[in-house]
Amino acid sequence: MKRLVISAVLLALTACGSAASPAATPKPLKVTDVHEATGMTLLEGPVFTPDGSLLVVDVTAPAGEPKVLSIDVGKRTVKPFFTDSSSAYTSAQISPYDGRIYLTDFASGAIDSISVRGDDPEVFFEGKVDGTVMQPDDLAFDPAGHLYVSDTRGHDDPLGDDRGRVVRIPRDGGEATVLAPDLPAPNGISFDAGSEGLWVSQYAENRIDHLGLTVGGKAVATAHPAVRVDAGGNQVDSNAVDAAGNVYQMFHRQARVMVFNDRGDHLKTIDLPVPDDGDYSATNLAIRPGTREAYVTVSGPSGGFVHSFTALGRGIRQSNGG
Template identity: 35%
Template sequence: MVTAEWFATVATPDPGVFGTSLEGAAFDSHGHFYFVDTTAQKPKPKLMSLDLGTRKVSGLYSDPNSMLNCIGFGPDGTMYLCDLENGVNGGGRVVRYDPATGEIADVLTSVGGSAFVPDDMTIDTSGDMYVADYQGTPTSPTGRIVVRGADGSAVPVLTGLSHPNGIVLTPDQTAVWIDEDLSGTLDHVAHQLSSPASSTTTVTLHTASYLSLGANAYTDSLTVDGRGNIYMAVYGAGEVLEFDPSGIQIGRVVIPGDVPNVTHVAIEPGTRRAFVTASGPGGGYIYTFPALAPAPAGAPNGG
């Protein structure tokens, strides 16, 4: 077990049922660190950056309605964010952030004519975006994994999920890891043969771990390092679980103090310095711990 260290206090308490809810810890390919405050009320910023040298927070974007809760970077450096609640038809949307104007613009608001609830994303080097559609229950598994191609098309590639939350590509980009927070599973999704006799690959989900997290704890976002180890934030339990590339749990990182709502890990490119977004009654915080292996240099990490 490893105990994380406090790095910075970055948000004051937010009102409402969920209180402060930091999300989306992410590094761009140049090593700049970003995060979001999903529940922030205007004029508080919802998208922020943190200078790791000075520990100074800069507000980048705010509005009265959105619930931004993840960050992803395209191969050209464009920043994308998931917005849980501000889309059309009662659903959410994926947006693009323009640093020159400080504004966001819609990228994806529905899939196949139906609303969706984008909770997290991961983007490959060709620009294809894999989005966790945060819907469904164990008895009515309507959650999906949606792929928005670099050409703008969007299709569900996997259905029948129960609140898919975190999603991240493996380092070789041949598969994705996802977790389902209502069923408490870590799942590996890849194109595989459906049987030994088959000659056609299909998108297949294989559950690697069934997790016992406690009554008020849920799987949250996922991150990988350069060796393929997986880092799962656990909302409500104040911890990060570490898994090897096969999905076997090998470690645990504890966030000290009254900071139970741990949401995302990001590893600074080219280093083992991992940073965690976490929230509690006192506000929002960034914690740090040594990752099991470095993140690739010159590539985004987290989100």
């Protein structure tokens, strides 16, 4: 039975950066208000569905209020898409294997799925992985539809113990395996442009690691810190990759996106305009497939917003959710 866990822990699920801002971005779209029951709103996991709708999850939405929302970015309208009584969804992505939407539930440690119509909910995976229940944050699919999940255990640990993991779950929901243990609270996770390895954003160390995988993706062949990120005293959050292989890094408690190439060079920083009433987090990004239209989820004291800007490269499946 799932149990909703809304607490200060959820404040640490998202992430910051540096450098100069480009030209002004279009006016952001307000999606949610702060929930009276939970005292906050936290948008995550933007993903475009086949009909062109942009879905986002609201991590802190209370029972019965929309946990997943659907946005028409052209008409700038928002409507409920899916809810339940217990989840705290932190990401969303569409499987290339069965076309369903997969959602990471930080509250229960499970992975749920729903149809692209917002119905037919199923628990895809639950239980322990190597003896421990996950705290799943983001996910990525390989081309065959197997899941790779950032288990961000330890992100709220004042001792800073490296207890996080990258977990692989077969597309049929079979036995999950730990690909990489003892990590400093991994958060963002995306395949590189060639689907040969994973970019993993380490929340507790403000760096992006590259994990090269063996053929079939069942083990890590190489692992190294690839980018050291200046997070200004805050933390890195989700990431995404465009068709050119550029890595987009989002942040907790700062409305900023930093872009690096696949060699680790800093290419650009996008500072997003937000109200001057407290900290805002730019948590996650989707680039509409085949275009350079980028959409970022941003949340803070005035509510949850979607900002847009022009990406450096075209959107691909790895840019769409996570």
